[in-house]
Amino acid sequence: MSAYAINVEGLGKQYRLGGKVERYRTLRDSISGAFTWPLRMLKGELRQGAETIWALHDVSFQVRQGQVLGVIGRNGAGKSTLLKILSRVTEPTTGFAEIRGRVGSLLEVGTGFHPELTGRENIYLNGAVLGMKRREIAAKFDEIVEFSGVARFIDTAVKHYSSGMYLRLAFSVAAHLEPEILVVDEVLAVGDAEFQRKCLGKMSDVAEAGRTVLFVSHNMSAILRLTEESIVLEKGELVYRAPTRQAVDYYMASGLSQSGERIWQTEEIPAEAAPFKPLSMRLRDTQGRVVETVQSRQPLEIEIEYEIEKPIQGLRVGIYLQTMRGETVLTSFDTDDSAQYEKYATRPAGRYLSRAEIPANFLNEGQYVLGLNASSFRVRRYFQEERALAFTVDAMGAPGMQWPELRQGFVRPLLDWRIEQVEAVKA
Amino acid sequence: MTASKALAQKADAHSVLIKPQRGLVGLDLGELFRFRELIFFLTWRDILVRYKQTLLGGTWAVIQPLLQMFIFNVLFGDIAGLSSGGIPRPLFTYAALLPWNLFSTAIGEAGRSLVTNRNMITKVYFPRVVVPLSSVLSGVVDFAVAFVVLAGMMLYYGVMPTSGILGLPFFLLLSLVTALGVGLWLAALNVHYRDVRHIIPFLTQFWMLATPIAYEANEIFDRLPQGFEWLYALNPMVGVVEGFRHALVGTPIYSTGLLWVSLITSFVLLVSGLIYFRRMERTFADVV
Helix, strand or coil: CCCEEEEEEEEEEEEEHHHHHHCCECHHHHHHHHHHHHHHHHHCCCCCHHHEEEEEEEEEEEEECCCEEEEEECCCCCHHHHHHHHCCCCCCCEEEEEECCCEEECCCCCCCCCCCCEHHHHHHHHHHHCCCCHHHHHHHHHHHHHHHCCHHHCCCEHHHCCHHHHHHHHHHHHHCCCCCEEEEECHHHCCCHHHHHHHHHHHHHHHHCCCEEEEECCCHHHHHHHCCEEEEEECCEEEEEEEHHHHHHHHHHCCCCCCCCEECCHHHCCHHHCCEEEEEEEEECCCCCECCEEECCCCEEEEEEEEECCCEECEEEEEEEEECCCCEEEEEECCCCHHHHHHCCEECCEEEEEEEEECCCCECCEEEEEEEEEEECCCEEEEEEEEEEEEEEECCCCCCCCCCCCCCCCECCCCCCCCCCCCCCCC | CHHHHHHHHHHHHCCEEECCCCCCCCCCHHHHHHCHHHHHHHHHHHHHHHCCCCCCHHHHHHHHHHHHHHHHHHHHHHHCCCCCCCCCHHHHHHHHHHHHHHHHHHHHHHHHHHHHCHHHHCCCCCCCCHHHHHHHHHHHHHHHHHHHHHHHHHHHHCCCCCHHHHHHHHHHHHHHHHHHHHHHHHHHHHHHECHHHHHHHHHHHHHHHCCCCCCCHHHHHCCCCCCCCHHHHCCHHHHHHHHHHHHHHCCCCCCHHHHHHHHHHHHHHHHHHHHHHHHHHHHHHHHC
């Protein structure tokens, strides 16, 4: 009997590119394909490497029972494919994985929810889909409802729920599943801060109960907080396994994090954001170019573009500036200045640009993330995205660069040092 | 310590080895049994959802066959003047529509089921057969409701069931087996070829005319050359509908030998459907 909860050996998953892009074939394509097949075979066009892609290639690792393992990687690095194989949704092309225990995953929040059914009905349905027995669900029903905080609407069809309520209910069901192995994927990217806190709390409970957790996230600070060891995936291969702090540094150093301009597609914006509608957020250098790497010694302009569909009272649109690891450097709003606040007491409908300048010689070198927040204080939060835009600060020519050493701290100001010789000592 | 030991034991009970499957895969009945509650819940969902936000609700399960019966009676009885074998025509038609509607709804729902439940299939593991199976089973409730109406009609016309009624559960099962067989084929094909959703209405219509619902099976059997009657019996619904009529209103079965032909076709459909479904199953999540 091995102590491994998960043992993965040489796991690989190959996708046919056509299959992924076209989604599905029509009968006609297949029939005409059958006719041209001999011809294509003669030409040697069949089964060439170019037609396929390894979403996951030769990945091997073990997870001890009770271990919390982080999985880090850029979009498309194979994280989702790995989780899909481990939760048996899709089959590997090569290799195998031994799983000891029931796998539950928080990537399937709300799976099987039917909009026409009530909250109560959906709890049972969703529970069954996630593999809970009816007895189990009945026993935990009250707990689930209480955790979700939607008790008043439990007999209302979920299509009438706000997306927040829907999500809370869905998460509650998933959180009360008691798998021996828990797989968590990006679930923390959704929901408000309170909800995220709840998710993280539930996760540490799970870990403390001696269950095995596989934690996939872009939130490096959460990974750092919750896991001791992590693996890094890159282009479908496992490239690094180390204590989490090292793994995170490795991942950062490889420059794989997301960056550039953030443009919000309509479908990304939750319904409850209305009447606020974020359009885009970008960084400009002194020449007005959109950049992702900025010089520490030059000022930097942050530009937020958004639309307001109906007048909003007391709106503040602002940024969170965090390090890639999730430590907050500063928070700032466009109506921080009281005169500005008076002037925009009610912001009329229209398209807006809020711009702010981060002064020269302010940020230390490193990688940072900008978050966006639009809210009316103590009234409502319209929109929030904590990791909207990543950028790199280059310290070239910054204060103190004559000494090639890593300088601690988030800020790197050129302080107004005055040096005076108080007394001359004879040599 | 003991807690973690208990956890380890529980974990062992759920051990799995995930590896690429090759060749034919058996139908894991044990696993299907472990997922019986999911079958129940999905069936229950389909039933709940079917008549939500409709004005008439479950009454539709009665209105549909009654309207069909009315149309058939006018078309085939009053206008075409076909015989109904000495049975009051409404009973004659309705007894055949019962299994037919169960079958046609089931293949339609099952055929689309994998695509409609796409979000579950791409996110959670469970035996995929559960999905079309629940779609087929959910039709049984409509069947039961429509059946009560038949009982009322039989009282009205003073037709008493004969000992043949004992065969009813068997023929009900046969219609479900046939529906599942066809449903599995359509569902698996639909994942790869969305042409299927355009074929289903046409297939259902054609199949209905090829099934002795508005007419007696004899009409076709007698027209076929001697020794070739089995051609018609290849349609498994011929056996099902004949069986239902025999069980409910006591019409004679044309020939037991031909009933066997229908039976075997049903069985072949189910087995081949299962094999094809299981073979295609491993790519469902990637393609659907």
